[in-house]
Structure formats: C-alpha cells, structure tokens
C-alpha cells in the first residue's frame with residue numbers, strides 16, 4: 516500500500532515547511548517539495564497542518580481505586596479522534612507475581628485484538644517481595660523500559676516508601692530503565708485529610724485543600740535527592756505546581772538527568788472547578804489536585820522554556836454517576852483521575868497555539884516527539900521523518916466546535932472540558948499509513964493497534980538534549 520500526502524504544512528519539533536510525504540508499507544519513505552512519486556492513493560492536505568501522531572505517555576486503561584476500575588482499551592478510539600496514535604498504559608504489578616509476567620498477561624488479555632491505536636506499557640511496582648529489583652534489568656528486553664512508583668496514597672496497595680524508590684533507581688540506572696514517580700507526600704496528605712474530615716469538610720473541594728502544592732513540592736524534592744544519591748535519572752509525572760517545576764529546573768541546571776511532564780488539565784482547569792455544586796466538583800478530583808492561576812501560568816512558561824518535557828492526559832475513565840459517587844459523603848473515597856485522552860490536542864491547540872503561548876513546533880515536541888523519545892519509542896514514533904512510522908495527523912485549523920460529551924468516544928459519562936470552544940480538529944488520522952479517522956470520525960477497527968516495545972536509555976543519561 517502506498518500513499519502520497521501532498522501540499523500540507525509539515526510541523527516537526529524543530530520547524531515547519533511545505534512538503535509532500537510518501538508512505539509505503541506503513542513507513543514514511545520520502546519527504547520533499549512537489550514529490551514526483553506514484554502512489555495508490557493521493558491525499559490533498561492543502562490548508563492542513565501535518566503533524567506526527569500524538570504519543571500520550573500517561574494513560575490509564577486499568578487504574579483501580581477502592582476496587583473500582585476505569586474504562587479500558589475498548590475506548591482507545593478516543594485517542595485516535597484526538598490525534599493520538601500511541602498510548603502508554605500503566606500496569607499495576609499483581610501482588611505475588613513478577614512485573615514482566617503481569618504486563619505480558621495484561622497485554623494479551625486487555626490490549627491485543629482490542630486496541631485501536633498503537634500501545635506500549637509502563638510497569639508499576641507494588642510488590643518488591645517477588646524479586647522485582649532483579650527484574651528491572653530484564654525490563655528493556657521485554658520492551659517495558661519504564662517503571663512508575665507511587666509516593667502518594669498512604670495505606671493503598673501501590674504506595675511505595677523511599678527504600679523501594681532508592682533500590683529501584685540503583686538497578687534502573689545500569690539497565691537504562693527510567694524510574695517515574697508520582698510525587699506527593701502520603702503522610703502529610705493523610706494528616707490534612709483527617710483534619711478536614713474531623714471538621715466535617717467532606718465535599719470534593721477538600722480534596723484540593725488536603726493536597727496543597729507543598730505536599731507535591733516536598734515529594735518532588737525528595738525524589739530528586741534520592742536520584743542524586745543513587746546517581747540515577749528520574750522522570751516526575753504530572754507536575755502541577757511552581758515549586759515542583761523549580762525543583763526540577765534546579766536539578767537540571769546542576770546537570771542532573773531529572774525530567775518532568777505536566778498534563779492538559781493542569782494548564783487549563785483551575786481548583787475552583789472542585790467547588791461546583793451538586794457534587795459536580797467530583798468530576799475534577801485528580802491527583803495532584805487542580806491548582807490556581809499563578810501555578811497554571813507558570814506551567815505555560817515551563818513548557819515554553821523546556822523546563823518540562825511532555826504534556827500528557829493522565830486519562831482516567833471513571834464515571835461520575837456510580838464511581839465518583841463512592842465519595843459522596845467523604846471526598847477521600849472519590850476515585851482520583853479524570854478523562855482527557857480525546858481532548859489533549861484540541862485543547863492544547865486552542866489554549867496554547869491559538870493564543871500564542873506556544874508555537875506549533877513546541878506543541879508537536881510536547882505532544883509527540885519528546886514523549887516518544889523519553890519512553891524509548893523515538894526511532895519510530897513522534898516525528899515526521901523518513902524511516903518513521905506513518906502516524907500522521909492532518910489538523911484542520913479552520914474547524915470550530917464545542918466540546919461535548921455527547922460526541923465523545925471516551926466511554927465516560929462526563930467530559931472535563933464540556934462547553935469549551937475548540938479551534939481546529941484532527942481531520943484525518945493515519946496509523947502506520949492506514950486511515951483511521953476521516954472528517955473527524957473514527958473509521959478504523961478494533962485490534963488495529965499494535966504493541967510497540969520501548970527501548971532502554973530512552974531517558975538520556977549523558978548530556979543528550981532534553
């Protein structure tokens with residue numbers, strides 16, 4: 516199968532230029548001005564921006580909170596219509612079972628034959644007693660070179676203390692495995708949560724009150740110090756606040772390989788959403804909590820200046836009606852996490868590119884190129900270049916729409932961006948050269964997505980550019 520995409524403006528992390536793209540057998544084989552090439556199919560992309568398919572490196576299709584589970588890979592077509600062609604899913608190690616076995620089995624049962632975009636995995640360590648530290652060396656060979664550890668959630672099965680982080684980092688460094696942390700101080704949150712509940716403050720808003728910026732800043736600084744001690748790299752997920760960015764920035768200025776991502780919602784939604792009446796605030800309960808305007812402004816500065824390296828969705832498909840309502844009488848029982856897989860590109864384009872806060876190239880870098888590199892997918896994904904997978908988005912900048920859950924594919928009963936006017940949309944999306952979205956509608960098939968193994972040392976160690 517060959518395909519020629521003509522007359523579009525190609526946007527990469529470095530530049531934009533007018534050009535044609537020739538695709539053969541799912542790969543980009545040539546790029547040039549007025550390419551004279553024969554192809555079975557020719558697409559005129561005049562008026563479109565031609566972007567690499569997004570890499571959402573922080574997606575939950577199996578996250579569980581108090582026994583309640585999010586929607587799974589059967590909703591991954593939401594990624595496709597949102598211009599994301601690769602998702603990276605976090606898999607919790609099953610207690611008593613090895614991490615690689617857990618991910619292998621999860622992959623066979625929950626992703627293969629179901630996924631509608633390409634996918635990769637991060638492991639989450641929950642049970643060091645299985646010899647998991649020794650497994651870290653074998654993770655790259657299995658194609659899973661990234662591991663997340665939860666500093667937050669005192670008492671929950673996935674919470675880790677500092678010894679687990681330190682020992683994981685010791686092994687990870689040698690193996691080229693990237694350790695990621697959810698940086699919030701579990702003990703401090705526990706104290707603050709109890710204080711709220713004792714005062715009868717049980718509404719969703721107190722989720723944010725009991726998780727102030729300082730609990731994130733403290734844990735981020737601690738994680739950086741552990742990484743410094745262990746001489747290991749570190750990737751901090753879902754950074755939401757100025758103090759945490761500053762800690763990362765200081766470490767980078769010292770030359771340490773410390774990196775961080777933020778998420779669409781921390782840039783665009785503020786803490787006041789949690790105060791919405793009639794338990795609507797529960798829709799915005801995620802961790803870290805939504806912040807105030809000054810933090811949001813600082814995050815925009817941070818992505819613009821390269822202090823943070825990726826923007827992910829941290830997509831968590833919990834329903835409001837049953838699942839979020841588990842916390843009707845006590846915010847501590849509201850499942851943490853919000854959907855957003857489908858809206859990452861449209862929302863960032865609207866609030867970032869259209870307002871002039873970031874350039875299209877910066878968006879491409881944060882949305883696709885850098886997350887692919889960080890996770891060891893950078894030789895195939897996240898860039899429009901010869902030899903890369905033909906994961907291509909034709910973004911129509913003239914389309915206007917209003918975000919509504921009625922048209923959403925996320926399989927959840929609400930949308931965090933409901934009512935927001937969106938500028939532009941992914942008009943056509945190609946996954947390895949196959950058209951899976953046309954006129955903004957998903958037209959692909961279940962099972963079309965393939966596993967993409969990550970490679971070691973994605974998070975560079977030796978002064979490689981961030």
Ligand code: DUC
Nearest residue numbers: 697802829831851852
């Ligand atoms: N952390 C995540 O990364 N996702 C959902 C909830 C959480 O705490």
Ligand code: ZN
Nearest residue numbers: 674675676701
């Ligand atoms: Zn602890």
Ligand code: ZN
Nearest residue numbers: 697752753802
């Ligand atoms: Zn987290």
Ligand code: ZN
Nearest residue numbers: 573575829830
């Ligand atoms: Zn997450």
